[in-house]
Amino acid sequence: MGKMITIHSYKGGTGKSQLSVNLATVYALRDKKVALLDLDFRAPTLHEVFKPKNLKCFMNNILDGRSSIDECLVDCSSKIGKENKLYVGFADFSTEAIKEMVSRGRKWEIEALKRLLNSRKKLLNEMEFDYIIADTSPGIAYLSINAAVAADLVILVTTLDESDISGTIKMIEELYDIFETKTLIAINKAIGKRDVLNKIKEMYGEKIIEVLPCSCEIVEMSRSSILVLEKPDHPITKIIERIAEKIS
Numbered sequence: 310m311g312k313m314i315t316i317h318s319y320k321g322g323t324g325k326s327q328l329s330v331n332l333a334t335v336y337a338l339r340d341k342k343v344a345l346l347d348l349d350f351r352a353p354t355l356h357e358v359f360k361p362k363n364l365k366c367f368m369n370n371i372l373d374g375r376s377s378i379d380e381c382l383v384d385c386s387s388k389i390g391k392e393n394k395l396y397v398g399f400a401d402f403s404t405e406a407i408k409e410m411v412s413r414g415r416k417w418e419i420e421a422l423k424r425l426l427n428s429r430k431k432l433l434n435e436m437e438f439d440y441i442i443a444d445t446s447p448g449i450a451y452l453s454i455n456a457a458v459a460a461d462l463v464i465l466v467t468t469l470d471e472s473d474i475s476g477t478i479k480m481i482e483e484l485y486d487i488f489e490t491k492t493l494i495a496i497n498k499a500i501g502k503r504d505v506l507n508k509i510k511e512m513y514g515e516k517i518i519e520v521l522p523c524s525c526e527i528v529e530m531s532r533s534s535i536l537v538l539e540k541p542d543h544p545i546t547k548i549i550e551r552i553a554e555k556i557s
């Protein structure tokens with residue numbers, strides 16, 4: 310039976326999308342069947358990586374109950390030199406869609422959670438996906454919380470910025486401990502700040518899955534390139550492979 314892994318963070322720009330794409334690629338390269346879902350409806354990203362053409366529908370339509378997940382997934386396996394392994398569900402990146410998604414009411418949110426859970430069931434039970442990897446919006450956005458509730462495992466990506474660390478701790482204590490969803494922490498763009506790193510290690514040592522260093526080579530790379538594919542020997546590629554193994 311497959312599993313759903315949601316990648317979330319307190320602050321923006323911590324490296325969620327980067328980790329989601331690379332983790333999905335690592336599994337797909339190992340012949341696992343992966344559904345990578347863009348559930349960041351505020352700032353969709355995955356279309357910039359995979360550059361899909363003629364999209365029939367988006368994840369937005371699934372949460373609206375207007376489409377089903379099997380119709381909306383796009384086979385992007387050729388991007389990584391594979392066949393039938395890496396499928397992507399894109400979020401609608403039009404301004405109208407983004408505005409619409411952030412102004413939904415509570416009733417819709419509850420329906421959207423049911424639809425997400427149904428999609429999860431369909432992907433894992435009927436379509437035999439090995440992994441669902443969900444990229445989300447930062448912070449306590451209800452759609453990200455839905456993605457966390459639906460997941461078997463959440464990876465919270467944080468930098469060593471003090472406000473990022475304290476927000477991440479607050480989210481764990483006030484949200485994740487209550488859901489009882491298994492939660493791990495990936496520290497990304499780590500550079501210096503030994504005191505901050507030691508503090509979080511003392512508090513959550515067992516939850517920290519890996520510490521990924523800051524890398525200017527990553528900053529330099531274009532959005533459409535995938536680190537683990539283009540730089541298989543890069544130290545961060547090795548760390549992402551280790552994360553993939555630990556949570557497999």
Ligand SMILES: Nc1ncnc2c1ncn2[C@@H]1O[C@H](COP(=O)(O)OP(=O)(O)OP(=O)(O)O)[C@@H](O)[C@H]1O
Pocket residue numbers: 318320321322323324325326327328349352354445446447497498499521522523524525527528545
């Ligand atoms: N280890 C790293 N070292 C240096 N730069 C990194 C590292 N990881 C990610 N980045 C860069 O940081 C930027 C933000 O990464 P990414 O878009 O993955 O973050 P995000 O958490 O998805 O952001 P958002 O909250 O806006 O969705 C990107 O330019 C990315 O290349």
Ligand SMILES: [Mg+2]
Pocket residue numbers: 325326327349354444445
């Ligand atoms: Mg992102």
